[in-house]
Amino acid sequence: MRSKSLALIAVGTGLAVAMTACGANTSTGGNTADTNTNSGSGGAKVGVILPETASSARWEGFDKPLLEKALKAEGLDPDIQNAQGDVQKFSTLADGMINAGVKVLIIATPNSEIGATVARKAEASGIAVIDYDRLNLGGSSKYYVSFDNEAVGALQGEGLVQGLAALAPGKKPAEIIEIEGAPTDNNATLFYNGQQKVLKPKYDSGDLKLVQSQPIDNWDNQKGGTTFEQILTGNGQKVDGVVAANDGLAGAVITVLKKYGLNGKVPVTGQDATPEGLQAILRGDQFMTVFKPINEQAEATAKLAAALAKNDTAAADALASGVTKDTKANRDVKSVLLPAQLITKDKVKTVVDAGFVKATEICGGDLAAVCTELGIK
Ligand code: BGC
Numbered sequence: 001m002r003s004k005s006l007a008l009i010a011v012g013t014g015l016a017v018a019m020t021a022c023g024a025n026t027s028t029g030g031n032t033a034d035t036n037t038n039s040g041s042g043g044a045k046v047g048v049i050l051p052e053t054a055s056s057a058r059w060e061g062f063d064k065p066l067l068e069k070a071l072k073a074e075g076l077d078p079d080i081q082n083a084q085g086d087v088q089k090f091s092t093l094a095d096g097m098i099n100a101g102v103k104v105l106i107i108a109t110p111n112s113e114i115g116a117t118v119a120r121k122a123e124a125s126g127i128a129v130i131d132y133d134r135l136n137l138g139g140s141s142k143y144y145v146s147f148d149n150e151a152v153g154a155l156q157g158e159g160l161v162q163g164l165a166a167l168a169p170g171k172k173p174a175e176i177i178e179i180e181g182a183p184t185d186n187n188a189t190l191f192y193n194g195q196q197k198v199l200k201p202k203y204d205s206g207d208l209k210l211v212q213s214q215p216i217d218n219w220d221n222q223k224g225g226t227t228f229e230q231i232l233t234g235n236g237q238k239v240d241g242v243v244a245a246n247d248g249l250a251g252a253v254i255t256v257l258k259k260y261g262l263n264g265k266v267p268v269t270g271q272d273a274t275p276e277g278l279q280a281i282l283r284g285d286q287f288m289t290v291f292k293p294i295n296e297q298a299e300a301t302a303k304l305a306a307a308l309a310k311n312d313t314a315a316a317d318a319l320a321s322g323v324t325k326d327t328k329a330n331r332d333v334k335s336v337l338l339p340a341q342l343i344t345k346d347k348v349k350t351v352v353d354a355g356f357v358k359a360t361e362i363c364g365g366d367l368a369a370v371c372t373e374l375g376i377k
Contacts, residue, residue, distance in 0.1 A: 044309035046071055047097030048080040048106040049090060049118075051134070055182075055219035056248050057274040059108075062294040062356075063133075067106070070295075070302035076104075076309060085218055087114040094118040103309040104128045106301060110218070111184035112136040112328070128308035128316075131333070132301060135186045138328035143308075143320050144335040145301045147292045149187045153194020155342040156243060156269040159288030161198060162344065163267020164208075164241050167287075173209035174240035177231050179224050179253060180215045181245040188215065191245050191271070199243075211235045216249065225252030232256065242268045247277030247289055254285045273343055273351050275361045281345050282367050282374075291341045291351050300336045349376045 048067055050059045064080050071078040079097060083090035087110055097105060098121060105122045107129065109115035115136030119129040129141040164174050176199070181188030192213075202208040212231045216224045224244070232239055237260055244250035250270035257263040267287035270277045280286035300319065307315035320334035343351060352359050363371035371377070 043075040043077045044103040045097075045101055046076045046078045046104045046106065046305050046309065047094070047100070047102040048078055048132070049093050049097075049108070050080070050082040051090075051108045051110045052085040052218070053082055054085070054221065054248075056246055056272050057276065058272045058294060061274070063108075063298065066295050066298035067301065070298040071305060073299075074302045074306040076302065076305060083110060085110050087111065090114050091118065094122065098122055098125050098127060102127060104130065104305045106130045106132045106305060107136075107141070108132040108134050109136055112138055112186065115139050115141070128305075130301060130304060130308070133187070133297070135324055135326060135333065137186050137326055139326065140329070142334060143304055143316065144324050144333045145297060145304060145320070146187075146324075146335070146337055147297070147340050148337045149190035150194040150197075152271060152290050152292065152340050153191035154197050155194075155290050155340060156191065156245070156271065156288070157195040157198025159269050159290075159342055159344065160195075160241050160243055160267055161202070163269070163287035167265060167267050168240045171240055173206055175209050175211050175235065175238055176203075176241045176243065177211045177228060177235075177239050178213035178243040179228050179245065179249050180213060180243070181249075182217055182219045183215045184217075185219070188219075188245060195243055208241075211239065213243075216245075219246065219248065221248040221252045224249040225256055228253045229256045229259075232260065237262075239266055241266060244268050244270055246271040247274040247280075247286070248272075250286050250289075251276055251280065254280055257285070273356060275357050278343075278348050278351060278357060278362050279367060281343070281348055282362065282370050284345070287344065289343045291343045291354075291356065293338070293340075293354065293356060295356070296338050300338065304336065346374070349374055352376050 053060050081093045105127050116139035119139050119141045122129050131141040131144040133146050135144050168174050180192055203210055214227050242253050244253045247270040250268050253268050254263055264284045270286050270289040273289045273291040277289045304316055304319050320336050322335040322337045323332040324335040326333055359377050
């Protein structure tokens with residue numbers, strides 16, 4: 001376990017350097033898409049359907065503008081919509097795009113069933129389908145672009161362990177509540193599996209004690225908060241650490257911790273490096289987040305889409321050189337899987353230096369002093 005943690009830290013540190021370097025020549029801000037002058041009009045039509053808005057600030061705040069920018073930069077003509085967690089709406093949006101003659105369909109779905117149905121329909125019309133971020137289990141999409149999601153989960157487990165060492169040193173067993181993502185999202189399973197790689201040996205040895213692990217339907221942040229409060233009060237208001245599967249759920253957990261005077265005393269994990277999540281880290285209410293450079297995900301997706309729009313399968317296969325197992329369809333899906341990075345308070349600067357968020361988005365008011373102290377500008 002010890003050598004594994006060191007390896008993860010080493011990977012994270014190396015990545016920080018690499019990302020700082022590439023942040024200098026890529027403009028990645030979440031809302032810079034409309035400054036792109038390459039309109040892409042006249043290029044092949046590409047449809048993108050994102051899954052939700054409320055489950056994470058990433059979809060509308062990052063994925064949408066960054067995909068628009070990246071697809072246009074490849075000379076493509078994107079139509080980007082959001083299904084707002086509604087599978088019927090997802091299906092209607094997909095039908096509209098298929099009828100409009102898109103060459104490529106890029107889908108991040110609320111659940112695998114709708115993703116599999118849409119992919120089959122699109123492919124029957126000769127449209128190439130890319131699963132974006134979430135793999136549709138039992139589906140038929142030929143390509144998948146995401147992060148190494150099990151590694152993301154391992155970073156969360158690692159962050160929790162670091163947080164316990166900092167905030168509850170020597171506490172044995174430390175009592176843990178896990179607030180997990182949607183059971184219908186394959187990523188939530190992968191995050192959980194990654195977390196357990198780090199945490200299970202500690203549960204088994206008695207260093208940690210699991211109070212309860214609870215998946216939250218639709219990644220519903222509000223439901224995450226009420227569920228966490230029930231578990232906390234059911235455990236006599238005792239908790240030493242919280243696994244929250246993303247920044248949205250972490251925010252809901254922190255609201256409850258505040259109510260019981262526990263915020264800042266209990267490490268809470270997160271994911272997505274959202275402005276709100278980073279601010280909670282700077283305040284000391286959240287211990288860590290996972291930085292997934294969505295600009296790289298959008299750029300990889302756009303390159304793949306450009307190859308597929310030209311029917312250049314050889315180029316597409318060269319880009320998607322990894323594989324992901326679809327455990328339901330029992331097939332390997334050609335993949336691009338990007339690395340992510342563990343962000344604690346001392347690393348928030350990395351996210352700003354990479355151009356992912358601007359200092360002005362996180363450093364206002366009560367956080368001005370800590371930003372200055374950490375050299376965030
Ligand atoms: C994504 C996360 C996101 C979550 C909720 C997952 O599939 O990988 O980045 O926080 O969905 O939207």
